[in-house]
Amino acid sequence: MNMRHAADLLRTLTEEHAVPGAQLAVDTGTELISVATGVTRSGGGLPVDSGTAFAYGSVTKAFTATLVVQLASDGDIGLDEPLAGxxxxxxQPKDRAAGSITARQLLSHTAGLVSDHQLPDPGERSLFRYAASVAALPLLLEPGSSFSYANTGYNLLGRLVEEVTGTSWQAALGDFLLGPLGIRPHFLHGSGPSGRVAAEGHAVRPGERQARPVGLYLPPTWAPAGGLCGSARDLVSFARLHTGTHTGTHAGGAPLLGPQDRAEMHTSQPAADAFGMADGWTLGLARYGADGHWLGHDGTVDGATCHLRFHPATGAAVALTTNATTGTRLWPALLRELRTLGLDVADYTGALPASPAADRALADPAPLFGEYANGDTVFSVRPHGAGIRLSDPSGLLADLALYDGLHFSARRTDTAAAPYPGRFVQDPATGAVHLMQLAGRSATRLPAAA
Known part of the structure; x- marks a missing residue:
């Protein structure tokens, strides 16, 4: 692949998927190719270039995790020490077990926390008040028992960073990681002007070709989980830190992320069965592929998508940023093209069969109907015409297609984003469905109303 080929490929894919603007950066291990296309806003934005800042969404977590491991390497954080320390x-948390939660569990999404928690004041910026509010919640699962993706946990890690550094998460990330990597910080919730042009988000409805601008909303207290912005080229700079090809150091001469720290971050965590999201999970990074040799993270936030993959053994890395919900469809199309060019980037397939279920266990889906809760989020699974509809109070509407083994795919009705994989889980003792897992998040089944 050369620069012209990459630019033509990205332009073709963005047109095909109605994405107004995007960036692609590919590090083959021997050379870097970085291209951009489109505009920051449909119908009148600025041209996208290699420095335009796109919302990273949850790819922010990989940066927060790296910062936490840096601080652990310096002795400021004990990865296996109780958060209460x-x-x-x-x-004195509401659920006594919450006091035993560790940074390692937060990093690997095995702390048993609810996935999403917001304060009553959506503009609240205090991570102290956020953490106190989380401590007053019941746990979803026993800490360390299983995987359930939690933005909440990464916001707590931001609070932990704040406590041990005496500064904000944004400042610590800029000083200890972004700055030394040569990345100019840009945040959804600014800590001062970055001087970078930012792309706006867009939604594309099913069956339509028009990308409609949408606001990029994220509570300020969720910044450590999803508030970072940057370019695809910045993501490759970050990946090089993890592949060992970036040899940068702190001002005092210590490496930004030494070999032992990288090994710590890249090791799969036993309880982190990341079904619905990845083939495994480490300390802040997802594993992809049957052998799990590719690492990275995906992110979405109101009209923007971001994908990062890197291969520590070869130094290869691929990063894509887009400003439309259909970026989730562009990504697998891009990977198919890259594979034809010899760069076999792994991705999570969800392990779903090729066709919907035909086994007798799903001949009658009625046992699946009911409500499933993750904190304040209550999902409803109900019959809808001849099919099954998933909904929640936020306005989520998705049609479920069932597969063997109680697996399903959930396709949203309001956007043309790729469907989410999920599964229903049976209680080993009774055989009754007691848990629903959707896109890596767990929700416990609520008792039926009397």
Missing amino acids: SLAEFR
């Missing part, structure tokens, strides 16, 4: 908010 550092945060006063967790010394």
Whole structure:
């Protein structure tokens, strides 16, 4: 692949998927190719270039995790020490088990926390008040028992960073990681002007070709989980830190992320069965492919998508940023093209069969109907015409297609984004469905109303 081929490929794919603007950066291990196409806003935005800042969404978590491991390497954080030892908010939590949660569990999404938690004031910026509010919640699962993706946990890690550094998460990330990598920080919730042009988000409805601008909303207290912005080229710079091809150091001469730290971050965590998201999970990174040799993260936030993959053994890395919901469809199309060019980037397929279920266990889906809760989010699974509809109070509407083994795919009705994989889980003792897992998040089944 050369620069012209990459630019033509990205332009073709963005047109095909109605994406107004995108960036692609590919590090083959021997050379870097970085291209951009389109505009920051449909119908009148600025041209996208290699420095335009796109919302990273949850790819922010990979940066937060790296920062936490840096601080652990310096002795400021104990990865396996109870959170209560550092945060006063967790010394008398509502659920006593919450006091035993560790940074390692937060990093690997095995802390048993609810996925999403917001404060009553959507503009609240205090991570201390956020952490205190989380400590007053019941746990979803026993800490360390299983995987359930949680933005909440990464916001707590931001609070932990704040406590041990004496500065904000944004400032610590800029000083200890972004700055030394040569990345100019840009945040959804600014810590001062970055001087970078930012792309706006867009939604594309099913069956339509028009990308409609949407606001990029994220509570300020969710910044450590999803508030970072940057370019695809910045993502490759970050990946090089993890592949060992970036040899940068802190001001005092210590490496940004030494070999032992990289090994710590890249090791799969036993309890982190990341079904619905990846083939495994480490400390802040997803594993992809049957052998799990590719690492990375995906991110979405109101009209923007971001994907990062890197291969530590070869130094190869691929990063894509887009400003439309259909970026989730562009990504697998891009990977198919890259594979034809010899760059076999792994991705999560969801392990779903090629066709919907035909086994007798799903001949009658009625046992699946009911409500499933993850904190304040309650999912409803109900019959809808001849099919099954998933909904929640936020306005989520998705049609479920069932597969063997109680697996399903959930296709949203309001956007043309790729469907989410999920599964229903049976209680080993009774055989009754007691859990629903959707896109890596767990929700426990609520008792039926009397």
